[in-house]
Amino acid sequence: MADPMKIRATMKGDVAEIRVLMSHPMESGLRKDAAGNAVPAHFIQSMAVEVGGKKIVDGQLAGSVSRNPVFGFKMKGAKAGDKVVVNWVDSKGDKRTDEAAIA
Amino acid sequence: MQHRVIGALCAMAVMGGVFAQTPRKPAAKPAAQAAPAPTAEAKDAATLEFEKFRAEMEDSNPAELFEAKGEEFWKSRHGPKNVSLAESCDLGQGVGKIEGAYVKMPRYFADADSVMDAERRIVWCMVEKQGFKFDDIAKRPFANENFTPDITNLVTYVAGHSRSMKVDVPLKDPKVREAYEIGKEMAAYRAGPYDFSCNTCHGSDGKRIRMQNLPNLSTPKGAMSGVQGWPGYRMTGGVMLTHQWRMGDCFRQQRFPQPKYASDAVAYLLTYMIGNANGEVYKGPGIKR
Amino acid sequence: MNTTRRTVLKGATASGVLAGLIATGALRPTQVLAAEWNKAAFESKDATAALKGIGAAAATESKDLVIKVPDIAENGAVVPVDVTSNIPNTSSIVIMVVRNPFPLSAQFDFANGALPEVSARLKLNETSMVRALAKADGKFYSVQKEVKVTVGGCGG
Numbered sequence: 001m002a003d004p005m006k007i008r009a010t011m012k013g014d015v016a017e018i019r020v021l022m023s024h025p026m027e028s029g030l031r032k033d034a035a036g037n038a039v040p041a042h043f044i045q046s047m048a049v050e051v052g053g054k055k056i057v058d059g060q061l062a063g064s065v066s067r068n069p070v071f072g073f074k075m076k077g078a079k080a081g082d083k084v085v086v087n088w089v090d091s092k093g094d095k096r097t098d099e100a101a102i103a
Numbered sequence: 104m105q106h107r108v109i110g111a112l113c114a115m116a117v118m119g120g121v122f123a124q125t126p127r128k129p130a131a132k133p134a135a136q137a138a139p140a141p142t143a144e145a146k147d148a149a150t151l152e153f154e155k156f157r158a159e160m161e162d163s164n165p166a167e168l169f170e171a172k173g174e175e176f177w178k179s180r181h182g183p184k185n186v187s188l189a190e191s192c193d194l195g196q197g198v199g200k201i202e203g204a205y206v207k208m209p210r211y212f213a214d215a216d217s218v219m220d221a222e223r224r225i226v227w228c229m230v231e232k233q234g235f236k237f238d239d240i241a242k243r244p245f246a247n248e249n250f251t252p253d254i255t256n257l258v259t260y261v262a263g264h265s266r267s268m269k270v271d272v273p274l275k276d277p278k279v280r281e282a283y284e285i286g287k288e289m290a291a292y293r294a295g296p297y298d299f300s301c302n303t304c305h306g307s308d309g310k311r312i313r314m315q316n317l318p319n320l321s322t323p324k325g326a327m328s329g330v331q332g333w334p335g336y337r338m339t340g341g342v343m344l345t346h347q348w349r350m351g352d353c354f355r356q357q358r359f360p361q362p363k364y365a366s367d368a369v370a371y372l373l374t375y376m377i378g379n380a381n382g383e384v385y386k387g388p389g390i391k392r
Numbered sequence: 393m394n395t396t397r398r399t400v401l402k403g404a405t406a407s408g409v410l411a412g413l414i415a416t417g418a419l420r421p422t423q424v425l426a427a428e429w430n431k432a433a434f435e436s437k438d439a440t441a442a443l444k445g446i447g448a449a450a451a452t453e454s455k456d457l458v459i460k461v462p463d464i465a466e467n468g469a470v471v472p473v474d475v476t477s478n479i480p481n482t483s484s485i486v487i488m489v490v491r492n493p494f495p496l497s498a499q500f501d502f503a504n505g506a507l508p509e510v511s512a513r514l515k516l517n518e519t520s521m522v523r524a525l526a527k528a529d530g531k532f533y534s535v536q537k538e539v540k541v542t543v544g545g546c547g548g
Contacts, residue, residue, distance in 0.1 A: 006167045015507070023168045025248075025341075028515070030493055033248075045429040049506075056506035060499045062434050064492050066470045066513040067341030068165035077505035149542075153466040159511075160472065314466075314542055338470040392467045 002090075007100035009051075009084045016078035016102050018049060020071045020086050028063030044069065047088040051078050051102070063091075078102055149314055166259055166336040166388035169251065169343040173260025176253050177201075182233025192228035194221065194261065205265035206385050209374040211278035218282040220373040222258045222347045223365040229254070241364040245351075246342040258345050259334045259388050266387035270330065272378040279374060286375025289368065290320070299357040301372070305329070315392065326379035335389035344391075346373060434496050439488055439523070442496040446486055447532070448525050454479060454533035459524045461539050468516040468541035475510055477526040477533075482508035484527040490536070491520035516541050 003023035010017050022044065029041025043063040049056050056075050080102050087097040177188045194204035195212065209220040215227050229235045246255050273279050290301040301320070304310055308325075310317040319325035333346035350369045351361055362368045433445025443449050460474040475485050483502060488495045492515070500510050508526065516522075516539055523536040 003168065004171060006171060019163050021163065021165055021168055023165075028494070045434075051504070054504040056502065056504045057510075058501040058503070060429050060434070062494055062497050064489060064494060064497045064515045064517075066338075066515055068168060068336075070163045070165065070511075070513050072163065072474075072511035073500075074507040074509050075505045076507065149464045152462050152464050156462050156466070156472050160470075163511075314464075338467040341469070 002094055002096040005086055005096065005098040007084055007086055007098055009082075009100055009102040011078070011080050011102060014076055016051065016075050016082070018051075018073045018075070018084055020049070020069075020073075022047075022069045022071075022088060022096075024067070024069060024088075024090065026063060026065055026067045026069060030063070041091055044088045044090045047071075047086065049073055050085040051075060052082040150316060153314075160390050161386060164336055164388065164390045165341070166334070166343060166390065167263075169256050169259040169334075169336070170263040170388065171260075172251075173253075173256035173258070173263075176257055177260055181253075182229065182235050184232065184234035186233055188225070188228055188232065188257070191232035192225065194224055201261050201264045203265055203268050205262045206268045206270045207273065209279065209282065209370055209377060210273050211276050211282075217367070218279055218370050218374060220346065220370050220377070221261055222254065222345050223370055225257050225261065226254060226365045237365075244364045245348040246344060248340050248342060251343055255334065255343050255345055259343055262334050262385075262388050265385050268385055270327070270377060270380045270383050270385055272374065272381055274378050274381065279378075282371045282374040283378045286371035286373070286378075289372055290375055295358040297358060299359075301353060301357075303357075320376050320379060323380055323383050326376055327383035327385075330377050330380045330383075331386055332389040332391050335391040337391050339392065343388075430496075430499070434494060436496060437494065439490045439495040442488060442494075443525075445496070446499065446525075448486065448527070448534075451525055451532035451534040454526070454535060457524055457526045457533050457535040459522065459535050459537050461522050461537050463538075464540045464542060465516060468518070470513050471516050471522075471539055471541075472511065472513050473522055473524075475524040475526075477508035477528070479508075479526050479528045479533055482526045482528045484525075485510055486525040486527070487512065487514065488523040488525070489514060489516055489520050490523055492517050 005023065006021040008019045024044050025042055026044065027039050027042040029039070031039045033039050041063055043065065044061050047059040047061065057073050059071075061069070082102045083099055084102060085097065085099045087095065089095045180187045189199045191198065194201060195207055195210045196202070196204045205221050208224065209218050211218050212224065212227075217223075219227060226237065226240055229240060230237050240252070240254060243250065243252055244254060246252060274283055290306070293300040293303070300306070304312075304317050305320040305325075308319045310319075318328040320329055330346075333344065333349045335344060336342075337344050347364065347369055350372055351364075354360070354362055430445060433442050436442035436445050443451065456478040458476045458478065461471065465471045473487055475487060477485060484499060485502075485508060486499045487497045489497055497514050498512055502508055514522070519538065519540045521536045521538050523534055525532050525534045
């Protein structure tokens with residue numbers, strides 16, 4: 001079971017700034033471990049951000065995104081209290097959905 | 104294995120810089136290179152470039168993911184005695200109180216009759232209050248790529264509740280002062296196959312290893328830059344590591360025997376180092392190269 | 393991947409089926425929105441093939457696309473990349489690390505008020521150009537900047 005994300009969403013003027021931290025190994029499949037064995041690929045492939053019930057970002061990712069990914073997005077037309085929902089699906093089919101309110 | 108090789112390279116890199124500056128035994132080490140050490144003031148372009156991105160890296164630090172896990176552990180019941188740390192553990196500010204506790208440690212705890220840094224104290228609580236066995240915790244005390252111990256998450260959580268607060272190690276307490284003085288001596292103690300001390304790398308200004316400047320831990324600002332790093336999210340490997348880990352790693356790099364986990368020795372060194380940072384503002388769990 | 397769900401979604405013009413699934417909680421709306429991963433592009437081993445894979449073989453250089461990356465990475469495993477597009481009607485931003493074994497790193501499609509702007513952190517295998525692309529009104533624009541990756545110190 002994947003660990004929760006940390007979502008921070010704040011209004012700066014009329015722009016909502018959304019910052020997402022995800023807990024994920026993001027193994028590219030290209031790395032070897034300390035014993036020299038190839039570490040199999042395991043990374044988030046798709047993610048989406050929804051604000052106030054509407055999708056604002058649809059993302060596709062590769063294994064070259066850093067371990068424990070960090071993303072920042074911005075949008076106009078949101079307001080404090082709006083619900084932000086972020087989800088991801090990884091290359092093994094594991095998924096995670098978390099939410100926060102815009103502060 | 105790879106880790107060990109890197110360690111050896113690091114030691115050589117240090118020797119290059121260090122012996123160029125303080126040629127106490129210049130002939131003894133063939134690997135020593137005469138590299139001019141930059142001064143603390145003359146920051147090179149690379150260092151300035153790193154600093155440009157520092158605020159952004161600190162603002163969005165994956166350490167928060169570990170804080171969240173630590174919070175969950177702190178507040179829920181665990182161990183053979185099935186109690187939570189929130190209802191049993193006193194970090195010096197009262198049972199369960201964590202606001203500002205991190206920057207006021209190491210401190211003396213009468214119930215344990217010891218000077219304890221944050222990690223040592225939380226381990227003590229896990230053992231005394233929750234009933235965990237010390238040896239079980241000490242078996243795997245630090246994180247690797249596949250595993251993060253509860254204690255690491257807990258320390259990160261507690262440290263996160265001292266954000267933007269001034270370091271205030273109670274050095275006026277005679278027991279803490281004594282620990283500080285022993286720690287100071289330990290930092291200066293030269294030994295091992297390379298005749299290193301902590302101060303060889305971290306006792307004066309202008310030292311560096313490759314691209315990294317080495318803080319002078321005897322000054323408030325230098326000590327703070329060390330304190331600021333740990334617990335820290337290490338970009339290499341993407342793991343969360345604590346100040347206890349960092350002390351052990353310094354010993355390893357000096358080719359000293361490893362200090363015992365959560366021991367007096369580490370607490371004394373930390374008292375010296377964190378005590379030197381008194382008055383400086385702590386920004387919360389760090390992010391390190 | 394849940395193939396049954398995919399099949400249902402692909403044939404989901406019969407939206408009654410979909411609505412039913414949502415109502416029963418079998419599907420959450422947010423999951424319905426997830427994009428299909430562009431396998432061919434992400435598994436391309438050179439930048440040219442990756443560009444072709446996303447339909448951006450003919451991208452134009454643009455000064456209205458801004459990429460912010462460090463000149464020298466403190467750690468190649470975590471390189472901060474910020475991309476902002478000032479090109480009107482930008483609907484997507486793509487980031488590539490030209491010299492990575494798989495150059496395509498990420499694609500973000502924007503809608504419903506999202507600004508065409510993203511920050512992410514990427515792994516760089518070695519010193520490389522980092523290229524950002526923006527898609528606006530069906531056309532691709534690009535900008536690139538080099539990031540040097542060095543071997544660092546130890547302990548931290």
